Amino acid sequence: MRRTLKLAPLVAAAMVLAACGGGDDGGSTDGGGAAAAGEPTAGGEVTVLEDAAFAGSWPAGLDPATNTTGGSNIAINQAIFGGLFLLKADDDGSNAEVTPNQAESYEFSDDGLTFTVKLRDGIQFSDGTPLDAEAVKFNWDRDLSNPCTCKPSWPLAPNGVSVVDPLTVQLQFTRPYAAILASFPASNVNWIASPTALQKAGPDAFAITPVGAGPFTVVSNQLSSSVVLEKNPNYFKEGLPYLDKLTFQSIGGDQPAYQALQAGQAQAYEGLNTTPLLQQAQKNDQLQVTVQPATSPYVIQLNTAIAPFNDAKAREAIYRATDFEAINKGIFGGIYDVSQSFTGPGGKFYEPTVEGYPEYDLDKAKQLVKEVGGITIRLGTISNYVATQINTALQTQWQEAGIKVEINDYQLAGVIQEFTGGKWQAMLQTAGAWDPAAGVGVGFRFHSGVPYSGVNDPALDKLLDDAAATLDEGQRADLYKQAGELIAKNAYAPFGLAFAPANLAVQGVHGPGLTTKIPPILVNAGVIWDEVWREQ
């Protein structure tokens, strides 16, 4: 999860003001906003707030190839470019599936080495030029040659992108890669920009006013401040989008966003994660609260390369001293699920329990601490509300078992420095994604070759690599189950709360992913903007 600056004092202020946040006490509409939605009507406008520390920051512009924060700006990208594929789900978040959107279909070769995408005929960019196979190849070549948080890590063969016919584009891999489909919805290869418009405007101007074939076109864009969009008259879906105008407005955190919604200055907010505000919002009958199905549980990464966690007993002591259920109930009112593996309830291959997982046992923890001659460690995390709350609770729990803990929270650069320095001992992070092989998946925290992993285990590497390569979903599930068990057996890293941020929307606004549940591929759910509508 990428989080940059968080205005820490604002969180404190949020806590103070949460109790007096106004709003009427009514029934919670948690996730139920779409139930009473009725028939969609066209027209109107919606302003969506995005946290300046994450999705509300697009300092490098909105060209998918050069938008270095594209992985955070999924909402804006999806509104401007649509997407070759979209993750869709039932209203309750179940049966989530990557479905073709601007693509018509896809096909894997039997050996898993070729992935072919067939495009819908007749789609035009908003400048009137065709979205065809050449345009897709042009975009993919640019995407893959530029650094981006949202660049997919495909095992692509040399010259692996080819145009088969005007509507068919093909990828060749060096090894089977079944996870490619799940990698699309949150990556820059999904957002196809108009090559003609790019060449005409030049890359710098195009990054400010990009042209795509999505439901909306760009009217104005002030970087990391606001982007104003209007309905694309050339949109390929009849009758869509419903909205005439859509504005994304960056805002300095959860509390100002919550108040702006109450004051009527905006109609939606993506990514609320301050728990007291979430609880307040659930009692506010002006708002619809949709807590997305969690896909990325927290994990306490242990650095198995250095003491004390190069000793399996010390690692098990941490497992035995950790009671995430108590943290969930005590601090977060029991609103999150607790996971024993790298999948959350909204993700693929979810296993709530793992065989052989060393569960909380304080006496055993004390005994293990004694056996290893005492444990003194540093526990770090990235600065955000939930993570720092969890670390404070862990410090208390571990001290009961005789483990001495110093806790630190860092800005993003500090976390990177800790990992690359190699001297870190324990780090609270999130692991996994909707598909464990996609995005910042499980490999990012557990694969030997990754600088952000605390584990060096060839057997685990093989399980994860095989799972990413296999086409058969049943086999993949089995391989991930084995990986979960191997992590538990070796006590590599205890898992915790499966946390996902919530979306807020005022009454009368409806849309998939905004007022219904769609599992987040990475952090925020991918809202289907062309279907978002507002009661007139």
Added chain:
Amino acid sequence: MTTAALPRVPGDRDPRVSPLRRVTGSPALRLVGKRLLMAIPIMLGVTILTFWVLSLIPGNAAQQLLGAEASPEDVAQLEEQLGLNESGVSRYLSWLGNALHGDLGNSLVSRQPVSEILADRLPVTGELVLLAFVVSLLLAIPVALLAAHKPNGLMDRISMMISTLGLSVANYVLALLLVLVFAVTLGWLPAIGYVPLSDGLWANLKTMILPSAAIGLPLFCFYTRFLRGDLVDQLQQEEYVTTARAKGVGSWQVLLRHAFRNSSFGLITVVGLNLGALIGGTVIIEQIFALPGVGQMLLQAINTRDFVVVQAAVVIFALVAVLANLVVDLMYAVLDPRIRYGSR
């Protein structure tokens, strides 16, 4: 009798001095020139310090932009694209060379010319600071005068209470409280957003009232307490007040024409010194009210380690501080005819 034989009286113009020399020889102009010359090493020092401090913060623009998930290869590639593989000294000197020619460069991250970014954002912050500054001062002076007129009276106690309260609350908390009351509960003013002046004065002011109040109210409280304290000191301890009273001058006249004039020196000094804090306050306030100003830009630039944009913002802020102090010095001379800078 010739004019040359007449004795010259102070204030007469010396006919031997050319008009140009009279202008350049003006003490006020000499002060301005001296201060502007002094600004050069100050600005150099500030930019070097900013560059050095930025280099101490872990991570560079490439690392910040790509985040924790980036591969080392991607980070290295972006570093090369952004020119971050060059040494810090060479990057600073290259920036300085361009800046001296009036080119503040392009943002490392967005590639937009910094001058264009500033042209978009300066009016927002300028208006915010100006409104906060003017309103706080215009309110503080009458309230302090009323409070000082009867020390420990009702007005004094009320103003003291409000001032203490205002000084105890951080501006970001005050901002959220103001939004809660005036935007959420009463619905009188917008909670976020900015409407440019070109879209109408009232529409623009509506978006600026709460942000400028969030910055201006603590200032108002500070100015009120400061001025009230100084006025009371003047009234109770200074002999010229006793003299004036002995002459039968009314209490309001003593306060307004004598004590206030003397106290205004301290107030002007404090106002000049506070300008830095005032501008600093915009960083958080613009974030809360989603105002697209320089403060918001600065915060984003620091987060992305975009040193070109940070430098530009710091140069602007430092220049404003230098000019503000110059104006304060000039105002001393206006208020007190005995002060003549540079006169021998």
